[in-house]
Amino acid sequence: MHKITIDPITRIEGHLKIEAEVDNNVVKNAKSSGVLFRGFEAILKDRFPPDAVYITQRICGVCPVAHAIASVQCLENAFGVNVPKNGRILRNFIQAVNHIESHILHFYHLAGLDFIKAPSVSPFIPRYEGKDFYRLDEKTNDAIFQQYLTALEIKSRSQELLAIWGGKIPHTASIVSGGISETVTLDKIISSRFQLREISEFIENVYLPSAYLIAGIYQDYFKIGIGPKNLLSYGVFGLDDENKNKLLKQGVYLEGKDLPFHEDFIAEDVSHSWCNEKTKPDLRKKNAYSFSKAPRYNEKVLEVGPLARMWINNPLLSQYGKDFFKKLNLKGTNFRDFGDYAFSVMGRHIARAEECLVIVKSMPKWLDELEIGKPSAASYEVPKEGAGAGLTEAPRGALGHWIEIKDSKISNYQCVVPTTWNASPKDGKGIPGVIEQALTGASVSDYKNPIELARIVRSFDPCIACAVHVLRGKSKDIQSFRVT
Ligand code: NFE
Numbered sequence: 001m002h003k004i005t006i007d008p009i010t011r012i013e014g015h016l017k018i019e020a021e022v023d024n025n026v027v028k029n030a031k032s033s034g035v036l037f038r039g040f041e042a043i044l045k046d047r048f049p050p051d052a053v054y055i056t057q058r059i060c061g062v063c064p065v066a067h068a069i070a071s072v073q074c075l076e077n078a079f080g081v082n083v084p085k086n087g088r089i090l091r092n093f094i095q096a097v098n099h100i101e102s103h104i105l106h107f108y109h110l111a112g113l114d115f116i117k118a119p120s121v122s123p124f125i126p127r128y129e130g131k132d133f134y135r136l137d138e139k140t141n142d143a144i145f146q147q148y149l150t151a152l153e154i155k156s157r158s159q160e161l162l163a164i165w166g167g168k169i170p171h172t173a174s175i176v177s178g179g180i181s182e183t184v185t186l187d188k189i190i191s192s193r194f195q196l197r198e199i200s201e202f203i204e205n206v207y208l209p210s211a212y213l214i215a216g217i218y219q220d221y222f223k224i225g226i227g228p229k230n231l232l233s234y235g236v237f238g239l240d241d242e243n244k245n246k247l248l249k250q251g252v253y254l255e256g257k258d259l260p261f262h263e264d265f266i267a268e269d270v271s272h273s274w275c276n277e278k279t280k281p282d283l284r285k286k287n288a289y290s291f292s293k294a295p296r297y298n299e300k301v302l303e304v305g306p307l308a309r310m311w312i313n314n315p316l317l318s319q320y321g322k323d324f325f326k327k328l329n330l331k332g333t334n335f336r337d338f339g340d341y342a343f344s345v346m347g348r349h350i351a352r353a354e355e356c357l358v359i360v361k362s363m364p365k366w367l368d369e370l371e372i373g374k375p376s377a378a379s380y381e382v383p384k385e386g387a388g389a390g391l392t393e394a395p396r397g398a399l400g401h402w403i404e405i406k407d408s409k410i411s412n413y414q415c416v417v418p419t420t421w422n423a424s425p426k427d428g429k430g431i432p433g434v435i436e437q438a439l440t441g442a443s444v445s446d447y448k449n450p451i452e453l454a455r456i457v458r459s460f461d462p463c464i465a466c467a468v469h470v471l472r473g474k475s476k477d478i479q480s481f482r483v484t
Pocket residue numbers: 013059060061062063066067394395396397399417418419420462463464465466467
């Protein structure tokens with residue numbers, strides 16, 4: 001048995017350590033460890049509840065809007081306030097921009113370099129090198145690498161678009177309890193359409209065809225990195241003021257069945273986490289190997305993220321998707337037509353690209369529905385006591401915030417975050433987390449250049465800053481922790 005350690009795994013957010021026990025070039029056992037220490041839930045204690053929206057956005061610079069939305073929804077749930085139509089639409093719009101830009105960043109700047117060979121200069125080297133690692137012919141490779149640079153410009157366009165309604169990004173200023181602090185004006189709608197068109201064209205004409213091109217050349221990755229095939233989505237982008245219909249619906253896919261979601265089925269296991277039942281840190285705990293906890297749903301391991309959302313929603317594929325099936329002499333029009341191949345590295349990449357299209361196609365309609373001159377926020381009062389839940393979908397998957405209020409202050413605040421689901425350690429029954437399962441069974445051709453494992457981990461787009469939440473201990477000092 002040989003042990004491969006990748007620590008930290010680069011081109012993701014935060015510090016993730018992967019350990020794999022390999023026998024005869026096959027992974028027998030894998031461990032995913034979040035080796036970053038945070039304390040957001042402790043920072044929130046005793047604060048003025050509406051401030052949670054701004055504090056929790058600082059959990060992450062990649063998906064701050066999703067945290068703002070989960071937070072504001074849990075506050076409004078506790079306050080008993082309804083958001084007016086303009087507020088609902090503008091929140092969707094801001095969240096959608098952040099969602100799309102995160103996927104583009106992931107495809108081109110994070111995971112893409114596992115498949116595209118960047119120029120052999122810093123910061124692109126050192127990298128894993130080996131025969132057949134980078135399979136694109138030179139011309140295609142150069143063309144897609146050029147898109148790496150265009151994608152940076154699209155990212156900056158997205159930030160500008162988001163700032164029209166969000167004030168700034170990362171960490172938007174306009175999301176407030178009751179709605180949005182921006183008012184709806186014609187000039188903002190016109191500027192939004194202009195910026196949106198450019199992003200939309202990039203997704204449709206550049207990102208999607210490139211995603212399918214890479215999927216075609218690396219087809220073996222439809223069989224690699226298979227997760228538990230159990231999926232969860234909380235749903236996102238409410239389409240009516242009663243919050244009944246969502247662009248991407250809520251659902252659970254468990255052991256081959258589509259099931260309704262039950263919040264009560266969520267529990268966090270800490271058997272292998274460096275914290276105790278009250279989520280206070282405990283670095284001496286036996287058998288612990290991660291700051292991440294292990295969320296489970298009715299004791300089952302669920303994968304969250306774009307793959308879960310696309311499987312649960314089963315949208316019609318883009319023309320590139322339909323053509324992809326035709327080229328392979330297969331029948332396919334919808335996401336589920338990928339069948340078992342969907343639960344893979346390439347399934348995750350395709351899900352992200354297809355999801356961008358579903359979202360960006362809906363956004364112009366949202367702008368049409370805005371009502372100039374109507375309010376975008378309702379007033380609210382902070383109650384003396386209360387509790388609320390806010391569930392949404394961040395780019396990386398199901399995100400939940402929960403609050404308890406006592407004496408008009410936050411008495412308890414908890415976040416259960418997408419990467420906590422996907423990068424979780426084993427639970428008390430010894431059942432591995434999603435990434436651990438996806439790694440197990442994978443082949444590694446060269447123990448010194450384990451690109452196969454990196455591709456599997458990056459297909460989840462992990463974010464460790466989001467994943468690890470640990471409450472304070474008795475001491476006021478932050479414990480020092482060495483990343484080796
Ligand atoms: Ni820090 Fe996040 C997203 C959230 S991931 S990126 O998407 O919530 O766990």
